[in-house]
Amino acid sequence: MNKQSFSGTGQLIRFYLKADRIRITAWILSLMALTSVTAWSLDGLYSSDAERQAMATTMENPAMTAMVGPAYGIENYHTGAMTAHQMLLFTAILVAVMAILHVSRHTRGDEEDGKMEMLGALPVGRLASLTASMSVMVMSQVILALGIAVSLAVLSIPSLPVSSSILYGAALGATGIFFGTLTAVFAQLADSARGTTGLSFLVLGAAYMIRAAGDVNNDTLSWFSPLGWPLKTQVFVDDKWMPLIPLLAGAVVLTLVAFSVMASRDIGTGLIPSRPGRNHARKSLLSPFGLTMHLQKTSIITWGVALLAIGLSYGSVIGDLETFFSSSELLSGAVDQSSGFSLTEQFISMLMSIMSMIAAVPALLFLFKLKGEEKKGRTETVYARAVSRYTLFGSYFLVALIFGTVMMLLAIFGLWSAAAATMEDPISFGSLAKAGLVYVPAIWVMIGFGALLYGFKPGLTGLAWVYLGYAFFAVYLGGLLQFPEWVNRLSPFGFIPEVPMEEINVLTLVLLVLTAGLLAALGFTTYRNRDLAG
Amino acid sequence: MTILQVKGVTKRFGNFKALSGVDFNINKGEVFGFIGPNGAGKSTTIKILLGILKPTSGSATIFGLDAWKNSVEIHKKIAYVPGDANLWPNLTGGEVIDLFLKLRGSFDPVKRDQLIKRFQLDPTKKCRTYSKGNRQKVALVSAFASDAELFILDEPTSGLDPLMEKVFQDCVAEAKQEGKSVLLSSHILSEVERLCDRVGIIRQGTIIETGSLTELRHLTRTNLIAETKKPMPALANMPGVHNLQSVDNGVSFQVDTETMDAVMKLISSAGVIRLESTPPTLEDLFMRHYETKGSDAV
Incomplete structure (x- = not known):
């Protein structure tokens, strides 16, 4: 030197x-x-x-x-x-x-x-x-x-x-x-x-x-x-x-x-040389679904950890909610004191709806990954082989459906484990899972909506985020500011029964799943029939 | 037997007409060169053939099947190399080759390894670290290791060094020997000249010339350099003689094929000392199309 x-x-x-x-x-x-x-x-x-x-x-x-x-x-x-x-x-x-x-x-x-x-x-x-x-x-x-x-x-x-x-x-x-x-x-x-x-x-x-x-x-x-x-x-x-x-x-x-x-040292070298990778692909990679999974692996794991952490953090405060709510006038207005359910129980459904909207974020990202692939000209190379549009789009759609649901499960699990560790009288996993999983059809509707937007025109996917933002706004502020009911009903999350206060309405859930399916089917058809950018 | 047919294909992007009535076909066992400058519509045509884009009108068929409707069925028997291979940065070259081969159908693993060796590709490296030429090799290996019947190659040698270009040309020649058909779109006219049986020239979305190289040469001029005992003043006024220039002790000029006979008679009557003739290259032909017709289009 x-x-x-x-x-x-x-x-x-x-x-x-x-x-x-x-x-x-x-x-x-x-x-x-x-x-x-x-x-x-x-x-x-x-x-x-x-x-x-x-x-x-x-x-x-x-x-x-x-x-x-x-x-x-x-x-x-x-x-x-x-x-x-x-x-x-x-x-x-x-x-x-x-x-x-x-x-x-x-x-x-x-x-x-x-x-x-x-x-x-x-x-x-x-x-x-x-x-x-x-x-x-x-x-x-x-x-x-x-x-x-x-x-x-x-x-x-x-x-x-x-x-x-x-x-x-x-x-x-x-x-x-x-x-x-x-x-x-x-x-x-x-x-x-x-x-x-x-x-x-x-x-x-x-x-x-x-x-x-x-x-x-x-x-x-x-x-x-x-x-x-x-x-x-x-x-x-x-x-x-x-x-x-x-x-x-x-x-x-x-x-x-x-x-x-x-x-x-020489310019361009490092002390730890990068290891040679695989000469041959593993069997699990060699299909459109396998490829999709491989490309999203890291992102799935990262989001999984994040959702678990979000569940844990909500879970760790849930035990102290009663004390907390009674001390804050602003927040106690958001829950109904006369319903016969405890504050914690009333709060759980709201927590679940927020967590389900957070879980919808990675679900949409997993789906829209295909948009990035198209933009970078990599779908063209896949479609030049004997792969149909339905197969590849279907793979991304399936990853979004499965892992959107897994994200919700992880959040529920996090919530339950932290609550079980901190509460004197913990809530059972079953009742938490019920309150949370009823939101899965709403996540699926969001995915279906995303599939329709992307299938129709990739430039429109931003609307899915706007819609999710609206749903969040309606639930989060709606409770605090006492919005009229129809504001909430414009988002799929607004139709979900608030378990345990409300009974599970199977018909509503089935209709939501059908809506998701219909939106997705439209998305698949338009995707099959449009030009690809690359 | 025609295995690929493009008939009156037009493609519009909004108001822009990328292709207007493209017509050509490829016969079995034939290497077809597809030439034209950037933006002439080569890649658009190829994307229509691959079923990535839907033609606004007209029809594109491969193996007698519609390129848009039956793309998956068709793709089982074709191999495609894009001009700029976009690969996944966190997969290795070997993984991508296996993936491409598997997604298409059957392949020969021995041939795969041989080709990797011939193209001198290190398949254990992540695609992120590959240069342009190496990415191109990944696409080429996965194309030639397949048992496809038709190869669609869109400027496949961009980024390859001359040695690798030679390997590529050998691969095309081998494929041709096995009775396979090739659509080769290229900028490198010497490559097309060496490999192709027939050529189609595309300009502003229209095919302006198709035919074998001999046929196309017939339409154009031969370069001549002549040194004679007596000067030939009559040459300047002869029809079919172009670009007459005097060069060391002689003259150089171009002559239309139809007037060749008359010109040769004139030269020989003047007493030939030296006569050199070069057939028009594809480049001459190409430039001529673009220079003359390009100017009246503006």
Whole structure:
């Protein structure tokens, strides 16, 4: 490493800043807005101490701790404590993602595209591009830290003082820098941008899991996770700066490692070579359905985990609902007090309808994957073989139907397991499953509608999202704002009986399934008879 | 025996008329070259033949079956190579080849491995890492390893190096020997000239010329360079002589096939020292169509 290795760094920094100005600004502004809006709405939502304490009881359970980290300052759960508890970890993950993507793009990504080779031919030092991309990463994290601090301080909420807001921002920035430098090391080891981000996300995921286990069981384990450190600051409660030291010290060590590997290796190679793949395809791939499954595998698993987590998080608070509702006037208006059913029971059906709409999102995505395939010209190559339009479209439709339903099941299972763990008198799985599975026909109607839109014209698929958004709006706000019944009846979710308060109406469900079938049949016919883009 | 027939096929995209009355056919065992510049309608025609696009009017039949209605039945016996093979980035080349072969029907695994070797493809790499030429090889291997009766090749050699282009040409020649038919759409006129029995030229959505190369050459001019003892002033005024230029000690010009006899008599009466003649290449033919007819179209 001599001085020449770094020549041209200044110009490259300016170039990267220019190339990424919009991306970086967008990330920073959205994270600032997210932080500010959340803190502000938490402050507005729980206006009295009693309400905040009720919320504290709801949040203080192992499931919540595993998800968002330990609750500090629970005895005086003011807006600051609430913001740090509910937002810090998730924001830290987002910041880490931002840093990982940034560093990976400008290190291994540029190398893979051959841009590094072009730069190398110019009078630019061997280490210049790594130095430049790291500098830009650190700069953007520092700006982010300051921006977050400002976005909290301007709210001038008493429990969010300026000094603590700065610590909150610094904790996020330090996490970002740590994961940015980690990615720089992986960029030296892996030989593709995908491998680099893959390894980095793997560590991020592992850090989250280790912290979850540590926070729930014993404190020391969390000290081994880089995501545990920002939480240890106990920002807005005890304001400790010390836990940021391991983050920054780690970043320095990782930077040195990255530089020493970069200085000695060939451009285009990695220390971990990518393994050769299969010469022959497995049998399970060799059919249109097998291909569809293979292409969506990762997305199915990711959504499955997400739906399970959503179920778990709703389940972990359900036990404390009674206390919570009685303390909030706004929310208690949403449920009928005189029906003879408990608040929990009344709430379950609403939860189920929301979860079913969330489950409809991956279901539609699985179906619309075919649209992406058509756009990229890959359906043409399939149809050039002896594959009919019905077979391929049918495969995507089937994946959407099956896994849309599986998503709902996972959410119900998550809800049940967390509820069973936290409630004294848990609800049986059977009754939860009944309340949830009645929504499956509504999910299928959404899939049928999606099939019709895509079959007719790929450009129309956006309407499915609009319709789902409307359904969500009608149920979510309809209860709170007492909308007339027909508003809800315009969406398939509005026809579903609210189990356990209502009896299951088999005829309605059958009619919904028939509607789904009819819409899909129309979609299949129009798809068979239209031109394909590729 | 005609195995592929396109009759009066017109295709409109909204107001844009991509094809207007395309006519041609391919006989069994024939290699048919389909040439024309970008945007002339080659790929649109091929997509209609594959049943990806529906013709606005006219008919396209392969093996006597309608290309739109019976596409699946037809595809069991055809192999297709697109000009730009779009593959799945997270599957390996080998996996894609197996998938394509399996989705079509039966195939010969030994031939598959031989072709992979001949095209020097590493099938264990993910398609994401392949260059354009390597993606093209994946499509070519899965086409030639099949037992298809008709090959539809849409600019199949784009991105291939000259060595691989040679392998491709051998594959086409072998397929022809086995009595298979080929529709080869291409920009590379030397390739078409070498491989094809008949050629169709498409311009602005219409076939403007079809026939064997000999037939087409008959319609065009021969290049001549002549050095004679006496000068030939009469040459300049002879009908059918074009682009007359003097070159070192002689003249070079082009002559229409019909007036060849008269021109030869004139040259020999002037005392021949040197006479070189080159038959028109497909390129000359192609350029002539596009230069003359292209200008009056504007």
